[in-house]
Amino acid sequence: MHEFSIALNIVEIATETARANHAETVNEVEVDVGDMSGVIYEALEFALHSAIKGTILENSRFKLNRIKARAVCLDCQHDFEPEDFLSVCANCGSSKIEIIRGKEMKVKSINVD
């Protein structure tokens, strides 16, 4: 739901870093978007199109990495890919699972000149 404000935050982080490193152009911004981060990938992509207008990122490429979720079962330690918060352990069927990956929403890096 807050993809637009998140897009603005991403732009801010990338811009600040570029400035701090005396970069003239930002070629690419790399972002990790977890499948279970609460952010819709396509909505974020769309929001970024708007968020970069009038900024130094206006012509930058965005590399959005879709991070698949990963969970571990607390009962049998099986490691698997859950579909959603309702998933049960693929091995023993327990619902006591912990999501260990897939909640990220992180600006990883920028590529600059």
Add this chain to the structure above:
Amino acid sequence: MCDTCGCNDNNNGFTILKIQNDEHHHGPNHDHNHDHDHSHHHNHPHPHPHHLHEHEHVHQDQGSQGRLIEIEKDALQKNNLMAERNRGYFEARNIIAINLVSSPGSGKTTLLEKTILSRNLKTKILVIEGDQQTTNDADRIHTTGVPVVQINTGNGCHLDALMINSAYRELNPPENSLLMIENVGNLVCPAMFDLGENYRVVIVSVTEGEDKPLKYPYMFQTSNVCIVNKTDLLPHLDFELDQLKANALKINHHLEFIELSAKTGDGFDKWLDWLVSKSKSH
């Protein structure tokens, strides 16, 4: 920046009002016009220079062009950093901060009123109220005699760490106190925003449907306790309490349940005991 539409304004779009006996003291105030004309989103074709990447992890720089600067910062880091500052403040003063979340009308304010009036708690209670508009909730709390501030978010749909930071500066809570934060009634957005609280309590009422946790998983995932309110209405409803709990546990098996009626006081002791136990363990 306004978190809903992203417009820029000087004071981040919210107001803090300290409720005093006949005066409203205004904290950071602002008067900005949200010109919600987002038509620029739609007036031009999207050339799509960016294409979808469907791969799991990453790569390195393409060819020899440019230099790579690693960042590794959460997109919500600004809020998260402020939340940690709040957390530090609370820890330093041994304050317990509780974030009360729910959909509108689940009974958060009534629960708070009853908690304050129960007089079982020896600790000093202070309240931060969050709503888009009005001081209605803060006025109700003010009647109970405890210090309260009202945050009006304007267009905003959730409280964030900066608002809480501004609010407790107005309140200046003493050491060993209990700070209750009543978030904006909304089961979607507040889930994503760490306020720096010690505990997050989600309240769902029996008039809401057993599948609420399945529909709003992020909120239930990020909460510690689930209060089921309005149990006095159960005889009039087809509500299956066990089904609600089973659904909530599927989303978050750590959840602790407290069933009560803020109206009649039934089950309220369990909630008060929980608060007392948290006060003692700090």
